[in-house]
Amino acid sequence: MAVDMSMPVLVVDDYNTMIRIIRNLLKQLGFEDIDDASDGSAALSKLREKKYGLVISDWNMEPMTGYELLKEVRADPGLNKTPFIMVTAESKTENVIAAKKAGVNNYIVKPFNAQTLKTKIEAVFAE
């Protein structure tokens, strides 16, 4: 399945520079409708207001982590089908396993490059 570049994407990170990096990479890939949130709870509010085609989230944020956001999204019948990619510096095996168990579609370890982001997005929409 081809990736629909017109779909809204929500980028969740507490570090402005990282949001800017991901935004620029997504723009380069052809995405135009990109929003951002600085933690899980802000992201959850946005997800309940607007239909997003993809969530790209960091893990370690306050007050709500990306892991909690993922579990909230998967527990919400209106959101549970939203593709979710974790982009994080949390690279312990237990984190990857926990995220997979919670229903993450893919996992990117920081620092990452544009090609990895592109490949992962394509892989998620090829499922």
Add this chain to the structure above:
Amino acid sequence: MALADASHFDRLVDFLKQKRESVTFHDIIALAEVSAQSLQSFFQAMDAKVYRELREIAGYIESMRHEIGALQVNDLKNTRIPAAGEELDAIVQATEAATNTIMECAEAVMAADAGDPAAYKALVEEKMLVIFEACSFQDITGQRIAKVVETLQHIEERVSRFADVMNAKDIDGFLTEQERERAERKEKFMLHGPQLAGGGVDQAKVDEMFP
């Protein structure tokens, strides 16, 4: 240590054997005198032992005062640790400023119209120069980090020495409620932070888990 002189007790026994039938007030006084003599050496020995122990305690307290002084806690608390904190703040600010500058340049180049090759080339050259300048933050940052590392080593040396001299044992638990909450949050949400080389899985390993 002998608690009392045994010869005094022998004298008491002999005395009581002789005076079994007719003990007078004078005899009782004499008896008390002999008893007091027999316990004198016990009290002398006890005094010496208590004195020695108190002297040892005083010596230990004096040595502890010296070791606490050697920690230089006031210098650490009032000067070194705040200075290290300021250096780290400056590092964060410098890195953020440099990143912003570099990203602004990259964004300007990406958004530029390449239709006029000469103008585009001039813009790229100008922005590249700004990027080179922004990268100079690394030299200053390296020096700041060296100062923080020096402070950490200073603290480590003193704390290690203190722990060795005092034969300190760790006590479980948390110093404050906030410390406990932070630790519990880290544990609950698996917040380990970035790992050093070999400490976590790399992207290739992650990819194997998402076939």
